[in-house]
Amino acid sequence: MIPLIDLQKQYHSIQPDIDAAVRRVMETGSFILGKDVAAFETGFAAFCGVKNGVGVNSGTSALHLALLAAGVGPGDEVITVPFTFIATAAAILYTGAKPVFVDVDPDYFTMDPSHLEKAITPRTKAVIPVHLYGQMADMDPILDITRKRGIRVIEDAAQAHGAEYKGQRAGSFGDMGCFSFYPGKNLGACGEGGMVVTDNPEFVRTLRMLRDWGQEERYHFSLKGFNYRMEGIQGAVLGVKLGFLEQWTKSRRQHQRAYTELLSRHGVFIPQERKDTRHAVHVLTVFHDKREALRKFLADQGIQTGIHYPIPVHLQEAYRDLGYKEGDFPISERAAQRTLSLPLFPEMEASQIQEICRVVGEFINQ
Numbered sequence: 001m002i003p004l005i006d007l008q009k010q011y012h013s014i015q016p017d018i019d020a021a022v023r024r025v026m027e028t029g030s031f032i033l034g035k036d037v038a039a040f041e042t043g044f045a046a047f048c049g050v051k052n053g054v055g056v057n058s059g060t061s062a063l064h065l066a067l068l069a070a071g072v073g074p075g076d077e078v079i080t081v082p083f084t085f086i087a088t089a090a091a092i093l094y095t096g097a098k099p100v101f102v103d104v105d106p107d108y109f110t111m112d113p114s115h116l117e118k119a120i121t122p123r124t125k126a127v128i129p130v131h132l133y134g135q136m137a138d139m140d141p142i143l144d145i146t147r148k149r150g151i152r153v154i155e156d157a158a159q160a161h162g163a164e165y166k167g168q169r170a171g172s173f174g175d176m177g178c179f180s181f182y183p184g185k186n187l188g189a190c191g192e193g194g195m196v197v198t199d200n201p202e203f204v205r206t207l208r209m210l211r212d213w214g215q216e217e218r219y220h221f222s223l224k225g226f227n228y229r230m231e232g233i234q235g236a237v238l239g240v241k242l243g244f245l246e247q248w249t250k251s252r253r254q255h256q257r258a259y260t261e262l263l264s265r266h267g268v269f270i271p272q273e274r275k276d277t278r279h280a281v282h283v284l285t286v287f288h289d290k291r292e293a294l295r296k297f298l299a300d301q302g303i304q305t306g307i308h309y310p311i312p313v314h315l316q317e318a319y320r321d322l323g324y325k326e327g328d329f330p331i332s333e334r335a336a337q338r339t340l341s342l343p344l345f346p347e348m349e350a351s352q353i354q355e356i357c358r359v360v361g362e363f364i365n366q
């Protein structure tokens, strides 16, 4: 069997370091925030080329708090894409604001800036570009359009640790950048985790208060906050893993090149890297009209696949009240029907990629 991802393999490759980090937290009893979290915040912010990081308990919490720190609330609109994980839209709804969608572009599946201007209204408070699959959204036009109108930009970089756009890292373009450390992400905790990175000290102060019940001084609640703090164990484990992230990203990129070369012989479409960017290759997706048949063919030969994501947010049952309908975002809808994620993790063997591509070829040629 070839799994979609293999977290055990990663653990075993760095087990002594991880075990020592977990033990240190157990011995010190620093279970919530604390020294290891603070050190990881500093380290990860530096990795992003940003001054500050605020560790929280999930990527969803990071998005929620970033929106609140940006002043988003009831009556506001926040523009994002429907071809994303549900958390992007959910976080907007948590604030009481309304998600407004614009379609993605057909080559890279990130926010199409040519639709952005038309979607802006006097209520638009923020825009959330999503660096889907680890591919950077086209930040220059998005920043051009938003900056002159005073609209905040919050990057959903949950899939894009270490991705770059014109030599600058994901998370460093917007007013704030939001990351997830869900175990399967490029940098994964041993549980839930997330972070907001930002250069703005005012946002940092607000974010730190909001994640900890709205207090700066103990039991003096000056904001209505949340229990969104990062756990000590997650900070310690993530701090260890951060040291390997660059090496893992290089492996992911190498695997993507191998896949691209082998699959291009079969005429299978893999989204390419946007020019002047560095793709973090969170998932390796191919697009195919007979996605379900291909998926089954691979499963029958022991190859696990995933679908990121089968239904765009605007067509999800729970989000019907937003008032969108089929046909509103044709690129997202077609992408959702055709996308298929193949196994990808840094520790993969070249022979596994060859085997997967051989089976894909068999399917194409049958």
Ligand SMILES: *Cc1c(COP(=O)(O)O)cnc(C)c1O
Binding pocket: 058, 059, 060, 061, 084, 085, 087, 088, 130, 156, 158, 159, 179, 180, 181, 182, 192, 193, 194
């Ligand atoms: C994973 C993910 C999130 C949410 O992160 P969690 O840590 O699971 O809450 C948000 N946006 C995108 C695009 C994601 O992939």
